[in-house]
Amino acid sequence: MQKSHPVFSPLIQGYWRMAEWGMTTQQQHTFLKQHVEMGITTVDHAPVYGPDSACERMFGEVLALDSRMRDQIEIVSKCGIYRGEGKTVNHYNSSKAAIIASVDESLSRINTDHLDVLLLHRPDLLMDADDAAEAFAELSAAGKVKHFGVSNFTPTQFELLQSRLDQPLVTNQVEINPVNLQVTEDGTLDQLQRMRVSPMAWSCLAGGRIFTENSEQMTRLRETLAQVMEEIGASSIDQVIFAWVMRLPAKPVPIIGSGNIERVHAAAGALDLSLTHEQWYRIWVASKGHGVA
Structure with a gap:
């Protein structure tokens, strides 16, 4: 059955630098409450943000401090990037087992029973679209994830994964700024406009280079x-x-x-x-x- 698209706030608050903000849990709670009061209710996370998934853990401590905030926000998180340790290298993994395990770990860290949106963080050259689709179906049936999307996918990668799903991918989170114009030229935004899927735009300020x-x-x-x-x-x-x-x-x-x-x-x-x-x-x-x- 097709699911409707979620409603994002008109701007999204990214928490990828949360561990660098130098705030106490109470200060983080105040910050969250303030931007929610502005109408910025969608928040963006990922397991790889901060050392040892610190940003998700810290956000979970904020929600533990005030559980009422959970019903006022939409939580986006991701999966698929694995940092190398010891003799291993950084790599991607979009297998069913890896996706489900990553979601369970994120839910535990964030102190919530569900994610509003789960994104595959980077295109995995070994992605089996049927395997990933099975993970999505299982997570959806269990109520652990409401909607699914991708991040940094090309149009063909997006279409491949969508072809295996019975619900729409709700976004492609991509870099958009006046310095990096790639997605305005490679068909990414054309595809999303055709499908009426709003992209999430990261690094709008080009990392400060401007x-x-x-x-x-x-x-x-x-x-x-x-x-x-x-x-x-x-x-x-x-x-x-x-x-x-x-x-x-x-x-x-x-x-x-x-x-x-x-x-x-x-x-x-x-x-x-x-x-x-x-x-x-x-x-x-x-x-x-x-x-x-």
């Missing part, structure tokens, strides 16, 4: 973003970038990585901004270094 790198490309981008900022009444370049991402017709949902509530609040201001076609392309041209044909 602000710190002194290359010709980044200098052009900063100057153009500053011009557009003035034109649309934005309060920061960050807001312009988030607005640029959301202007894409596939309707990406940006993930915010900051643990500073003021920066989260500022990012939310992008929801009230709109770029014209010319302004959007002006930023594209600044990144590319040439105009359209």
Whole structure:
């Protein structure tokens, strides 16, 4: 039976740097409550975030402090990346056994009985789509995961997995920013728009490169973003970038990585901004270094 798509908040709070924020559990609870009150209710996790899955563990401690928060949020987590230890190498594993074990471990760390969305974190070159589909079906039947999606998948990888499922993949979490334009060119966003599946956009600020790198490309981008900022009444370049991402017709949902509530609040201001076609392309041209044909 086909399941309906989940409803994500218009922005997603990413917790991949939670272990670096230097907050007490009480401070983390306050931060969570504050962004939920802003309407940012979807949170993004993964077992590989933080040493020894620290970010999921810390978030679980927050929910243990106030279990009422669980009903106010949608939890996204992932599976499939394994860090090498000793003589082993970093690798991917999307087998049924690995997926189910990873979910059980995440549920225990996060202190919840279900995930709202589970993503395969990276394409596994050894993925058996039928095996992964069996894992999804078992987790769904057990009530441990409500919806499934992928992260960093190509269109053909997405279609392969979808062909084995009786419910829709609800997202593809991919990098989208004015520096890395790959998914705007390789068919990823075209496919998602056709299927009416909203991507989640990670690294919208290009890991800070736009602000710190002194290359010709980044200098052009900063100057153009500053011009557009003035034109649309934005309060920061960050807001312009988030607005640029959301202007894409596939309707990406940006993930915010900051643990500073003021920066989260500022990012939310992008929801009230709109770029014209010319302004959007002006930023594209600044990144590319040439105009359209």
